Amino acid sequence: MAENIFYTFLNENSVFTDKSKISPHYAPEKLPFRDEQIKDLSLWLSPVLKKAKPHNIFVYGKVGTGKTTVVRHVMSQLELFAKDQHLPLLPVYLNCRNYQTKYTVLVYCVQLFYPDQNFFGYSRSFIYDKFLTYIKENKINFVVVLDEIDKIKDKEIDDLIYTLTRANDELEGGSVSIIGISNNLFFKNNLDSRTKSSLCEQEAVYPPYNAEELRAILNQRIDLAFKKDVVSDSAINVAAAIAAKESGDARRAVMLLLRAGEIADIKGHTKVTDKEVYEAKEKVEQEVMKSMVLTLPIQLQLVLFAIAQGSLKPKGVIGLTGQYMETNILHSGEIYDKYCALCNKYSEKAVTIRWFREYINELETYGFISTTISGKGVKGNTTLIRLGIDAQTIIDLLKSEFSE
DNA sequence: CCTCCACAGGAAGCGCAGGAGT
């Protein structure tokens, strides 16, 4: 692919040599700072080498700590080894975001067993039966990786784990094991105690990377993805520092450098410096903010719209003392009036003031606004609202949203 | 000190949608 003349043409003016190597989806051959985790995982899975049932494993840690990458890495190594040694291992990876119920998970597995048949629409018991039969007949050690296991619907999770573990009681040959991956640290607490003990036979917590580790990870990727010496040390340091500060997410650090490189390309720069990284950070944050605003329910958008409008213009009202009032701090009462006016304008039904207060609280938890309780100088007891983001951006965004 | 104002936020209940049970 790289031989294509257009690639060289593209590369000539780019800071990248192979952009895909710095995409968050790329899994490098070597996983730095995860030796211990890799060792543990392979140890727990090693019973398959004796055709026995490996442990159930629960892996958790924050976003971007390498959980999925490590598990997939170890699983693919194991798969290769098993193939080589003719071991009856069948590993399966699936992301529970796409398979949220026991039924869909089992259908997915059965579909793998019998690729040329279609199992959608069959009854639960039929699917379960097929599932067991295949494992029994082929005496396989079946290992299913359930990534983002916390995405499985509330009541389904206990049932799914129970079904999969109980399968082992009905099997004479072969086995079923589960590797659960979650970035929700509290997921385990909501499980039924029996589910918890069977799923968490072995547990691994993946710690966030610190700035130094992130730097090393970035350097490894930079060698693969960028031309030599185009990324400055300061850029690496800044990207690592930003990601370390925000919970040690390697994916975030990598993403920042990718964006910074793209910005350098657009500008026609031959170097990526800390400036581009900061710019990339701004850009990403803006994008996140915009998509958050646009995916807000319409009522919350209207409340935010009202706050943005109120924040924009200085009131210009001269108080009794002759001083200008605070310009961008707003009282909840006046925002409610503005909100009602906006509802009227766009023919939406306004909620009552009680529920409006809940909306205000919600917007605060999303971080769009910050609120304080009024003190001296304000009559009564009211919430003062300050917009945490640029008012004009919000207004432009929502104006086009509402005028279709 | 009392009253009024401008709210905050708890409690109860209502209408509706969607899932469970039969």
Next chain:
DNA sequence: ACTCCTGCGCTTCCTGTGGAGG
């Protein structure tokens, strides 16, 4: 297919709070 139940978004009603002003 039917009812029953439950959770959600919301309204109504209510009590509490703290500064301003007489």
